Amino acid sequence: MFLELSLEKGAFDPTGITTCTVANVVCTLCFGKRYEYNDEAFLSMIRINADFLKATSVVNPADFIPWFRYLPIPAMKAAQGFYEVLNNFIAQRVEEHYTTYDKNHLRDITDALISISNDKRNDGRAPPFSNDKIISTVNDIFGADGKIGLRSPRFDDRKDLHYTEAFISEILRHTSFIPFTIPHRAMKETILNGYLIPQDTCIFVNMYQVNHDETLWENADLFRPERFLNENGKLDKSLIEKVLVFGMGIRKCLGEDMARNEIFIILTTILQQLKLEKCLSIIHSAGYPLPKLL
Numbered sequence: 001m002f003l004e005l006s007l008e009k010g011a012f013d014p015t016g017i018t019t020c021t022v023a024n025v026v027c028t029l030c031f032g033k034r035y036e037y038n039d040e041a042f043l044s045m046i047r048i049n050a051d052f053l054k055a056t057s058v059v060n061p062a063d064f065i066p067w068f069r070y071l072p073i074p075a076m077k078a079a080q081g082f083y084e085v086l087n088n089f090i091a092q093r094v095e096e097h098y099t100t101y102d103k104n105h106l107r108d109i110t111d112a113l114i115s116i117s118n119d120k121r122n123d124g125r126a127p128p129f130s131n132d133k134i135i136s137t138v139n140d141i142f143g144a145d146g147k148i149g150l151r152s153p154r155f156d157d158r159k160d161l162h163y164t165e166a167f168i169s170e171i172l173r174h175t176s177f178i179p180f181t182i183p184h185r186a187m188k189e190t191i192l193n194g195y196l197i198p199q200d201t202c203i204f205v206n207m208y209q210v211n212h213d214e215t216l217w218e219n220a221d222l223f224r225p226e227r228f229l230n231e232n233g234k235l236d237k238s239l240i241e242k243v244l245v246f247g248m249g250i251r252k253c254l255g256e257d258m259a260r261n262e263i264f265i266i267l268t269t270i271l272q273q274l275k276l277e278k279c280l281s282i283i284h285s286a287g288y289p290l291p292k293l294l
């Protein structure tokens, strides 16, 4: 039975036990509850989640030609069906939480989301979280888990973790920790954008300026990974290419791919394996300025 439930049959989870364990961790986080491995509702939720991920992994022609979305493409119809079942499972759990909710004793993520939605803002604006938003947020947490789970992250995961990739690009852009390229020499007299560059001139590319150019980046000084995501939460690759940290032209960094892979693995491993806490007193005593909260 567990074999049948495996998200990645054979590869890292031949028995399906890892899948069930991961799903239980997510259920505990979201609903404060562990399920028995033979619980029918739990097993069917795992099956649906796996089917949903499989159905959404196929290429969707509507991503390339938008009006294809009106055509009855079977894989997309199936994905929508799985999504609705999963959403209903989560909606039921959220509904149960409303009946037992105690604002002085938050049990899990669902309770925390309900507490935010109950916060009445003084300025009379609508609360930030509607019921639908709570359900879709919990659903996102289930979906996010399906990408890596408890196994070690690998290079291949980069294509699925859009926000992580956006976050890394925003670090590279915002810090521009290598502000200039190494010096280059004009091999011959050149005219660039109407400027004369005599032969043998020493040239640096000001990458910091490009990465903080307000005509390219709205509110360039803000740290905002979302700027690299489109309305579907997918990475906008054309924007990533505009970030200049590895130089440009034929002498650009040879190690860009390797560096991006390494940053991804180190960052995701830290986030997965370690618990991070603010340590303000040490930051103070070391004399570093406190980070500006945005």
Ligand code: HEM
Pocket (backbone or CB within 6 Å): 178, 180, 181, 182, 183, 245, 246, 247, 248, 250, 251, 252, 253, 254, 255, 256, 258, 259
């Ligand atoms: C975040 C990490 C890294 C950053 C930001 C970075 C950035 C740069 C920059 C700005 C240049 C100069 C480009 C120019 O002047 O046009 C450069 C050159 C170079 N980088 Fe990197 N680099 C990184 C990691 C690496 C790694 C991991 C390797 C090798 C495994 C590497 C190998 C090279 C080499 C060989 C060059 C010289 C290329 C040439 O002159 O033709 N870099 N890098």
